[in-house]
Amino acid sequence: MQSVSLARRAALLSPTMPAPAANGSISFDSGHAFPGVLPDLTVEAGDALSRHRAETLQYAPRTGLPPLREWIADYMSADGARTAPDQVLVTNGAKHALELVCRLVLDEGDAVVMTAPTYFSAIPIIRSYGATFLEVRQDAEGLDVDDLAQLLERTTRERGAAPKFIYNVPDFHNPTGVTMSLARRRALIDLAARHRILLVEDSPYRKVRFEGEPIPSLKALDRDDIVIQLGTFSKLLAPGLRVGWAAGAAPLIARMAQLKSDAGSCPLTQRVIVEFCAAGRLDAHTRRVQETYRAHRDRMAAALRRELPAVSFEIPHGGYYLWLALPPGTNGDELAARAAHAGVTVLAGSRFFAAADARRTAQFVRLAFSHAAPDEIDEGVRRLAAAFHSLGAGAVAGAVAAS
DSSP states (O other), rough: OOOOOOOOHHTTTTTSSOOOTTOOOOOSSSSOGGGGHHHHHHHHHHHHTTTTTTHHHHHOTTTTOOHHHHHHHHHHHHHHOOGGGGEEEESSSSSHHHHHHHHHHHHHTTTEESSSOTTTTTTHHHHHHOOEHHHHHHHTTOOOOOHHHHHHHHHHHHHSSSSSSSEEEEEOOOOTTOOOOOOHHHHHHHHHHHOOOOEEEEEESSTTBBOOOOOOHHHOSSSOOOOOEESSSSSOGGGGGGEEEOOOOOOHHHHHHHHHHHHSHHHHHHHHHHHHTTTTOOHHHHHHHHHHHHHHHHHHHHHHHOOOOOOOOOOBBSEEEEEEEETTTTOOOHHHHHHHTEEEEOEEEGGGGGSSHHHHHEEEEEEESSSSSSHHHHHHHHHHHHHHHHTTTTTTTOOOOOO
């Protein structure tokens, strides 16, 4: 093939797609929904294509169907984040919403703050806009605001400009599962307000809570219109619907809508969601999702304690993932490769750091407990343990630090 001059953002990408998983492979690498919790939307889809076909088979409003925007606004308000419909933009999932935020605020060379580690799919989206990454530490309480304060002072002094936004997943963080404490959330809001920096709150797992009381979202604590919250129906309802949203100050949402180039997100799937929620089905469905994934989490944790006592991990109170810290000398990238050969797919920890540092990133892997059935979880962990022992690291002593 004759060489083509690529844009910088495309030149950074691999020229080949990843190989598909082998037949019979068990997937711990992706946050897919468990098939058993996908809802039956036959009635809603039929209604959308009959009574509402003049709406659902046309182009949609760029901002989203009005009844869906109203429902999302009410849903967020009930969660403590007072929101009006003109503060909501319907998108093709939360990643689309993040890309629109990048279009809204990023110029080449701008800085973006992310936790180390962070959601791996956010990294290439932000990188494609020419941003520089600034990593901030996090611990059991989430993003370290004291570390962030020092980072902002140093960055502003050295670069002459503050970062454009701070990206965070405060509830059941991907990949670590950590939930940011209320004190840290308030401190983060105050710090961002003082520096006039946009906070991008990615919140796909907020309602996938298994234990404990919910903590107010960053959007609920925001009094200065500095938070844009990203939401999605993928984790609660069905990822294939490809419907999410961004919620923020109305002038920002209006500009983001003008940056959309999709002639409006799919009206058919939007109407299906409207009908499902209007029928009052979401609450019962949410409880089913919570109960199912809690059982999956407990099954995977028990299997890891039994088969891989040398790894350590914390038990998240919600979400989709376990973040495994491997014994010293164990390389996560090599373990992921050997696990795939053994018939189970996991993600190496190096995928989750914006700034590459092999010494720091090599000794983690992320496991998703959402998609596999309980018996597949047991078998998948056995395969992972076999891959681990094949590295020669199985003799490393260690106890599972699960709590």
